[in-house]
Amino acid sequence: MGDGYTARFSRRWRIVAAVGAVVVSAPLLTPAPLVVxxxxxxxxxxxxxxxxxxxxxxxxxxxxxxxxxVLAAAAGLQVLYPGLGPGLxxxxxxxxxxxxxxxxxxxxxxxxxxAACGPAVARGRWVMAGLWLGGxxxxxxxxxxxxxxxxxxxAERRQAVLEERARIARELHDVLSHTVSVMVVQAAAADxxxxxxxxxxxxxxxxxxxxxxxxLAELRWFxxxxxxxxxxxxxxxxxxxxxxxDVERLAETVSAAGxxxxxxxxxxxxxxxxxxxxxxxxxxVQEALTNTLRHAGAGKAEVVIRxxxxxxxVQVRDDGRGGSAAGSGQGIPGMRExxxxxxxxxxxxxxxGGGFEVAAWLPTRERxx
Numbered sequence: 001m002g003d004g005y006t007a008r009f010s011r012r013w014r015i016v017a018a019v020g021a022v023v024v025s026a027p028l029l030t031p032a033p034l035v036v037x038x039x040x041x042x043x044x045x046x047x048x049x050x051x052x053x054x055x056x057x058x059x060x061x062x063x064x065x066x067x068x069x070v071l072a073a074a075a076g077l078q079v080l081y082p083g084l085g086p087g088l089x090x091x092x093x094x095x096x097x098x099x100x101x102x103x104x105x106x107x108x109x110x111x112x113x114x115a116a117c118g119p120a121v122a123r124g125r126w127v128m129a130g131l132w133l134g135g136x137x138x139x140x141x142x143x144x145x146x147x148x149x150x151x152x153x154x155a156e157r158r159q160a161v162l163e164e165r166a167r168i169a170r171e172l173h174d175v176l177s178h179t180v181s182v183m184v185v186q187a188a189a190a191d192x193x194x195x196x197x198x199x200x201x202x203x204x205x206x207x208x209x210x211x212x213x214x215x216l217a218e219l220r221w222f223x224x225x226x227x228x229x230x231x232x233x234x235x236x237x238x239x240x241x242x243x244x245x246d247v248e249r250l251a252e253t254v255s256a257a258g259x260x261x262x263x264x265x266x267x268x269x270x271x272x273x274x275x276x277x278x279x280x281x282x283x284x285v286q287e288a289l290t291n292t293l294r295h296a297g298a299g300k301a302e303v304v305i306r307x308x309x310x311x312x313x314v315q316v317r318d319d320g321r322g323g324s325a326a327g328s329g330q331g332i333p334g335m336r337e338x339x340x341x342x343x344x345x346x347x348x349x350x351x352x353g354g355g356f357e358v359a360a361w362l363p364t365r366e367r368x369x
Contacts, residue, residue, distance in 0.1 A: 017091075018057045028077065082123060089112055093140050242282045247281075259298060283338060284314055287331045287334065291332075298320030302318075308364075315357065316358045317356070332358075
């Protein structure tokens with residue numbers, strides 16, 4: 001079983017590695033090998049040099065074959081030139097340990113130890129063989145460590161996304177519960193006055209229809225986040241979820257904590273924005289301001305909210321350190337997940353002219369086909 005991490009040895013780096021292997025080994029083509037003299041020795045050296053280059057090229061597509069070829073060629077060059085060290089054997093072993101899970105690269109560790117230490121052992125140079133063995137273990141460990149760190153970062157990002165999805169699902173449950181409760185109350189009111197006051201009953205039915213359409217919109221946006229085993233649902237009434245009307249209060253709270261925040265609205269029809277979109281917009285603003293307060297070292301921040309006929313634009317920008325506002329990197333994947341689940345997008349990064357910017361585009365209704 002793998003660790004879920006995929007490392008890519010791109011075409012560009014394969015070319016660099018293959019050319020570098022030739023450049024590093026090219027000086028061996030000038031002196032004649034000590035073991036096999038003459039043209040035959042030089043021909044064998046040239047073949048081994050080219051084999052090393054080919055092995056590095058194959059690393060990106062067939063890492064097992066590429067590793068084995070480079071290690072065999074390195075051992076052959078040590079046989080032809082007794083004073084030569086393993087050289088590129090360390091590089092290929094480190095790269096292979098980075099490309100594949102540790103359990104799959106143990107054979108490479110053993111083969112590298114044989115290729116690096118075998119020629120020295122055959123000549124009775126035990127101290128040198130011990131040094132090469134240490135180098136082999138160090139090269140493999142370094143590659144495995146880099147891969148482990150990459151896998152850990154990937155797992156942390158995935159965990160952040162899963163936690164955000166669970167949080168969104170719980171919030172969706174609360175939003176839909178509120179909407180359905182309104183529908184039930186309006187339907188009961190229409191039934192009570194249906195005979196006595198048809199006009200009031202008709203108005204209650206219209207509000208029921210509007211609430212139903214809103215509930216369908218919420219389900220359409222968040223269908224992928226619904227989980228059958230919603231935890232913590234005891235049937236009690238959930239507290240109301242924040243929306244666009246709560247952004248100013250959030251800004252006041254952050255300002256009181258030491259980061260002055262201004263809110264600029266361009267949302268003439270914000271009341272028509274679905275509750276799920278309002279909630280996600282609020283959470284994005286909340287997370288962005290929290291990151292700025294904790295990590296950016298900013299002196300001020302600005303929130304811009306613009307509602308159009310089909311989408312909402314939310315921007316949070318500060319004047320702090322542009323590259324450091326992301327903090328540990330756990331908040332941004334969550335914000336991107338929220339935007340993506342709505343069918344929108346989010347961009348986060350250093351802003352032109354300095355500072356850090358989070359900008360999200362969230363659809364509010366489907367465009368007519």
